Amino acid sequence: MQGECLVMLRCSHILCKVDDIQTAVSDYTELGFTMTWGSRPGKAHNALLWFGSGPFVEFFELPSRAAALRWPVGLCFGAAAGRRIADWARPGEGWRDVALETDDLDLRAAHTELKALMPVSRVMKGRRTRPDGQVVRYQFLAPGPAELPFVVSSYDPPQRPLDIVHANGATGIAKVHMTVAPADRAAYDAMIAGDPWLLPVPGERTGVVGVELAGTTASLDPAKLHGAQLVGAS
Template sequence: MKNKNIPFKIGHVLIQVDHLDTAILQYRQMGFQVVPGGLPGKAHNALIYLRNGSFLELFSTNHGKIINTMLKVMVKALGMFDRSYSCRLARFLPGCDGLRDYALDSIPATKYQDNIEKIRTNGLIISKPRPKSRVDHRGIRLKWTLSSPENISLPFLMSQYQPSMEIKEKDISHPNGALEIHELQITTSQWEKTYHEYSLLFGVKPEITLEKTGRSCFFPIQGTSIYLIENEKDGIERVVLSCSSQLVNTDTHAAPPSFILLKQ
């Protein structure tokens, strides 16, 4: 491995919901500040900003039976040209709610392209940057690019937003005390392959712990860690958020879903 300790942080974690407006209300009842991701009546996502610059993104791709069917056909057709990207997008089609994917931001953000080249040099297959954009709640069009590893079990890489997102103090002050992402728990049924490719991605080979239920290890990245766990399932199992002493109280706020753990 030529490039070691490639600097990343968790940029955001994607949470799929069936109905966005309902989810915004529910997450506010859990004690989160939720900011719409677009203009009123046009937003398809909403953001929960955290103090270390990361955020949770609620999103919905449920647009009704006809459009949902069209989306499935388009994603399937894309597979004829780019099977990996098609498989990644297929996870975002209307279906079960929950954790879907996550993004890594480079440190500093200007090292995005450099980090992609380092990862390729390490031997990991990753796509060329794809341009993306959306209009935020201020009516400003944000632009960025993303690159995806061929293995959809790995996170995608994000460039910085242009222009930068506007985040106010009230947006990161959560009544339930949530501060930042402490840990992401990732399960894999293909331990050797996933461990190897995560090692190429981060440029580090952490010590493996052998337990009764299987193998596990921690990939430390800035301010948090990726906890990789051998399991029969594949995907993001849980996001652990660190909290202030004002830990969530079910008497005051609704309990979060099982895939979100608030930890003091």
């Protein structure tokens, strides 16, 4: 593989799977974070930890039986998408994925660029309804292998809240620590050129291993982090 994606991609957010989203939101609120529900509280399957700028964290709940969607999703959108769903659904809590974003609402240009470099799913369209009733639309695609970051469009309309204050002093994500397997390194480098947040090191498997916060040195109770390796700046 040679070359790199000419569409600018940067870290959008980090995904953490939890067993119970209600409990996770309660625990992170106790830790001093301001949490935002992805949809109506009580029925939401995801919640967002925003900062004033830079990447955010998405917590999501997904039953292990959803792994069976690997085959129909793979048939409809490509094997890379099917494998990713299965990985998201595997048992246990903790980091599951990294999303890269573009400034575009349409991913056709990113799809064309990435398809020339690696296997990639079809462009998929998503939507959700916020607690205030606003409908949010976006697109995403999944490169292969599934351990690589996936790509999302800009949200329509934009979703970052204007004023974000966390009681524990956190102001943003300083670094996303990742390991990258040797077999994935060329594809990883082709997707990501000089991202200021992602800090890759060689490892046996590609994936997130920890997230470092800026603005706080608060000690976060591991029992309330739901598998996320999340630490204040040292």
